[in-house]
Amino acid sequence: MTLMSEEQTMSTAVASRVDTFMEGVTARSPGEPEFHQAVREVVETVMPFVLENDEYCKHKVLERLTEPDRVVSFRVGWLNDDNEVQINRGYRVQFTNAIGPYKGGLRFHPTVTQGMLKFLAFEQIFKNSLTGLPMGGGKGGANFNPKGKSNGEVMRFCQSFMTELSKYIGPDRDVPAGDIGVGGREIGYLFGQYKRIRGEFEGVLTGKPSEFGGSLIRPEATGYGTLYFTKHMLEEAGDEIEGKTITISGSGNVAQYACEKALHMGAKVVSMSDSDGTIYDKDGIDEEKLAWVMELKNERRGRIREYADKFGGDYREGTNPWDIACDIALPCATQNELVQEDAKTLVKNGCKAVAEGANMPTTPDAYAVLQKSDVLFGPAKAANAGGVAVSGLEMSQNSLRVSWSREEVDERLQNIMRDIHNKCVEFGREGGTVNYAKGANIAGFKKVADALIGQGVM
Numbered sequence: 001m002t003l004m005s006e007e008q009t010m011s012t013a014v015a016s017r018v019d020t021f022m023e024g025v026t027a028r029s030p031g032e033p034e035f036h037q038a039v040r041e042v043v044e045t046v047m048p049f050v051l052e053n054d055e056y057c058k059h060k061v062l063e064r065l066t067e068p069d070r071v072v073s074f075r076v077g078w079l080n081d082d083n084e085v086q087i088n089r090g091y092r093v094q095f096t097n098a099i100g101p102y103k104g105g106l107r108f109h110p111t112v113t114q115g116m117l118k119f120l121a122f123e124q125i126f127k128n129s130l131t132g133l134p135m136g137g138g139k140g141g142a143n144f145n146p147k148g149k150s151n152g153e154v155m156r157f158c159q160s161f162m163t164e165l166s167k168y169i170g171p172d173r174d175v176p177a178g179d180i181g182v183g184g185r186e187i188g189y190l191f192g193q194y195k196r197i198r199g200e201f202e203g204v205l206t207g208k209p210s211e212f213g214g215s216l217i218r219p220e221a222t223g224y225g226t227l228y229f230t231k232h233m234l235e236e237a238g239d240e241i242e243g244k245t246i247t248i249s250g251s252g253n254v255a256q257y258a259c260e261k262a263l264h265m266g267a268k269v270v271s272m273s274d275s276d277g278t279i280y281d282k283d284g285i286d287e288e289k290l291a292w293v294m295e296l297k298n299e300r301r302g303r304i305r306e307y308a309d310k311f312g313g314d315y316r317e318g319t320n321p322w323d324i325a326c327d328i329a330l331p332c333a334t335q336n337e338l339v340q341e342d343a344k345t346l347v348k349n350g351c352k353a354v355a356e357g358a359n360m361p362t363t364p365d366a367y368a369v370l371q372k373s374d375v376l377f378g379p380a381k382a383a384n385a386g387g388v389a390v391s392g393l394e395m396s397q398n399s400l401r402v403s404w405s406r407e408e409v410d411e412r413l414q415n416i417m418r419d420i421h422n423k424c425v426e427f428g429r430e431g432g433t434v435n436y437a438k439g440a441n442i443a444g445f446k447k448v449a450d451a452l453i454g455q456g457v458m
Helices: 003-028 033-051 054-058 061-065 114-131 151-165 184-198 218-236 253-264 287-300 305-311 340-348 364-372 386-400 406-428 436-454
Strands: 070-079 085-096 102-108 136-142 174-177 245-249 268-274 277-280 314-317 328-331 353-355 376-378
Touching (some): 033 114, 033 436, 054 436, 070 114, 085 114, 102 386, 114 136, 114 436, 218 353, 218 386, 218 406, 253 268, 253 328, 287 305, 364 376, 386 406
Parallel strands (some): 102 136, 245 268, 328 353, 353 376
Antiparallel strands (some): 268 277
8 A cells, every 4th residue: 555545544534534523513513504614624623633642532522522511591681772672692602611711702793693602612612722821612692783772772781681691600610701792881881780790899701991900902902913923924934024915804893903913013904894895995004094993983883984985095895805915814804704715816816824813704615725825824713812812811910909011911912822823833834834723723622632631521
């Protein structure tokens, strides 16, 4: 038998094991395509590693990691400003606390479903593990849309939501944070209700305003961390960010601070977007323009098309920025936003690197195109881990009753992102290149798997 045929035999055997495993996952969790996608992406890369380690097979670590410890679903009733009863559904998915309390954001958006939150919580396991901080994996939220709601309506919803959620969380049990639709306003209302119910001032939520226990750099952390990780990827390949042209999708928190840090690093950002369309500014979005976007989105809650009215440039309704020529692409909007045809266009236009600022924004078909074309690819669980990293640092500050300076938190964030990059290189090096998706999955998996085995069968 030739060497090639041995490799092919091994590859076939692994693929068969993956398919069999996924059949079990989909049978146990039907109708949850986002969750299935996230699990397959991890299992395809870690299965060879698992098969080489008998302990992982014996203790059925993959089977245990793909079944949440618990999924809580509850009704959220509240009154709108017209005194009409409104009903939403709330969730908390707690996947594993093998290395620390459950940790993961709350998402308020009409598209929230149990399957989506299971995907996000599953990804959170490995992201949190990569940070090196003691945090397990969790996620939660509700199919509530805060857009267009008054402060009073948002407050009443958050109070009702927390009344039920408070039964399942705590500083040493589960520490939620913000996510899409849950910013400082919502976290404040949630924290206030938790404090009222429990009668205790404790670090049960992260992403709090700095006035009552929040960490400096937390709002910036996901966007900043994405750029720190991108910087390390390029340096590993003998390149640098300075002078590069960057396209960014989204115009929310992650996109805003990714843009800000890219400017600090000497790059030119030429796009931002929202659900209506994309603005393309060939001259670049400078600090003055970015400050205007932040005011537009954070204060007035306007639409990105207004940018073209203010500064000129090209507004492209109903499109994303992936047809714009760039050196680096940063998808920072939402899941599955960068599809196969987008990836082909990026490759055709000479894109050198893609780093995921959002959670799973690149479809599997798109990732395959990028990988085949040797485009550097920073997966979300590594590239956007900066947000949860600083959430972990906020937990530490709350426990110690201290507040670190902006410079100290940023230095710790930079060190964490460098260490995450190094772990990806360690487990993902393939000859002269680095498969960052493989490296992130194996590095994140190994720590949690070893902890699960060490704690016995539960």
